Amino acid sequence: MKTDFKSAIEHRRSIYAIDNKIKVSDKEIQDIIDFAVLHVPSAFNSQSTRVVLLLADQHKKLWEIVKKTLKQIVPADAFKSTEDKINNSFEAGYGTVLFFEDISVIKELQKSFPTYSENFPIWSQQTSAMHQLVIWTLLEDAGLGASLQHYNPLIDEEVIKTWKLDNNWKLIAQMPFGNPLQPAGPKEFKPLKDRVKVFK
Numbered sequence: 001m002k003t004d005f006k007s008a009i010e011h012r013r014s015i016y017a018i019d020n021k022i023k024v025s026d027k028e029i030q031d032i033i034d035f036a037v038l039h040v041p042s043a044f045n046s047q048s049t050r051v052v053l054l055l056a057d058q059h060k061k062l063w064e065i066v067k068k069t070l071k072q073i074v075p076a077d078a079f080k081s082t083e084d085k086i087n088n089s090f091e092a093g094y095g096t097v098l099f100f101e102d103i104s105v106i107k108e109l110q111k112s113f114p115t116y117s118e119n120f121p122i123w124s125q126q127t128s129a130m131h132q133l134v135i136w137t138l139l140e141d142a143g144l145g146a147s148l149q150h151y152n153p154l155i156d157e158e159v160i161k162t163w164k165l166d167n168n169w170k171l172i173a174q175m176p177f178g179n180p181l182q183p184a185g186p187k188e189f190k191p192l193k194d195r196v197k198v199f200k
Helices: 005-011 026-039 056-071 076-090 103-112 120-141 156-162
Strands: 049-055 095-102 169-180
Touching: 005 120, 026 049, 026 120, 049 056, 049 120, 056 076, 056 095, 056 156, 056 169, 076 169, 095 103, 095 120, 103 120, 120 169, 156 169
Parallel strands: none
Antiparallel strands: 049 095, 095 169
16 A cells, blocks of 8 residues: 555545546556455455446446436436536546445355344445445555445346346445546544443
């Protein structure tokens, strides 16, 4: 990492103003994904997270799918602002990371360890969240801006079909990224005394 871990976490923010003029190579981006998928922990070492990296034209194809899907359900008078947001932010970037969880892995664990059956879907979401944070932080550390979006389950079927993915893969989140055009705005913090308790 270019910065220490605490600084990298602190600097990770939602960046919406992005374009596709990045200075990071495709290989560097893939190395970030590979590193996270290899080293982020998961309950019972299930390794249930699946990641799809869409770059350049494949990235744009995703956001065209999002717009086409939303146009069918968003009122016509409201769709223009939705389309503008996608065009000028998410689609304007260079790539998108798609986060999935492999449901077949979760079901197998539920069969093998019935005592914890209800917990495995929860633990699956937790490992996905850890992957999201690590990848987001490493993209930020590489000089890229990213945000986390959730157009699932509206686009799930079309995404699976378009990229010929396993039907057991459940879409969890989308992370568009690119060259940051402006920094994130100020962030408000609720008092730590209301959020952290220490007992000695």
